[in-house]
Amino acid sequence: MSIKRLVVIVGPTGCGKTDLSIRLAEHYRAPILSTDSRQFYRGLAIGTAQPTPEQLRRAEHHFIADRAIDDELNCGSFEVQALARLEELFRRCDTVIAVGGSGLYVKALCDGMDDLPPADARLRVELTRRMETEGVAALAEELARLDPRYYAEVDRCNPARVQRALEVCLQTGRTYSSFRTGRRQPRPFLIVKIGIDLPREELYERIDRRVERMMAEGLEEEARRMLPYRRLNALQTVGYKELFAFFDGACTREEAVALIQRNTRRYAKRQLTWFRRDDAVRWFRPDDDEAIINRIETCEN
Secondary structure, X not given: OOOOEEEEEEOOOOOOHHHHHHHHHHHHOOOEEEOXXXXXXXXXXXXXXXXXXXXXXXXXXXXXXXEOOOOOOOHHHHHHHHHHHHHHHHOOOOEEEEEOOOHHHHHHHHOOOOOOOOOOHHHHHXXXXXXXXHOHHHHXXXXXXXXXXXXXXXXXXXXXXXXXXXXXXXXXXXXXXXXXXXXXXXXXXXXXXXXXXXXXXXXXXXXXXXXXXXXXXOHHHHHHHHHHHOOOHHHOOOOHHHHHHHHOOOOOHHHHHHXXXXXXXXXXXXXXXXXXXXXXXXXXXXXXXXHHHHHHHHOOO
């Protein structure tokens, strides 16, 4: 039997992961599975940098704009659905390319999720109400008291993660960190992790130019169409939050663009911190195709 291989491309936003994934897909005649937690949704093509129509024609893609904005796909559900899709794809392909910068979704796909307790419906309703009235900062402050370890590493701009961690603390009387065992679930395929990065100045310049390009392509109009859904988790992300603040009169358009650029750079830094903790990732420039393919061909674990 031929070895089934999942090539996982990770790295900060704006570094060239999508272009590389398509070149590798063409090289291996492989489909692409997205691990970007925002690219799953229709209506967010510009702000989430979904592959362009031309890129979609060049390679077969999965989990790109395949669900409505209010059809949330959390990490646990993604793990189940993505593994089922991989089982289908591996029946006809020896290699699948996974690409995206959402660390928890990459972890769910490669390692499995920790065994967290099921949600308490009443507590979730209460915390959702508090999130809407008090804001994410207030819940994050409470999380800092109950679980300082997880507070130090959580993306405190992500309301869903802050709320879920606080929910577990309040529900169980234990820290959220105590449930995060880090035990890896076995997978019936070889996983090869490729990290993409650039010198910091070059990466930040690319990010700034990409934000300007997104605005020119219609990000403001896309965000206006999403205004009725602004409370959804899918829209608690860089690009939309800043424009929603502009629509509310909290800042000027120019200030919103500058904030998107700054917050995207900060997000890229957090992504790198996350992925560099994984010793299985081997790092390359996005244009070093020969070395990347050699790593894929020679990797045994």
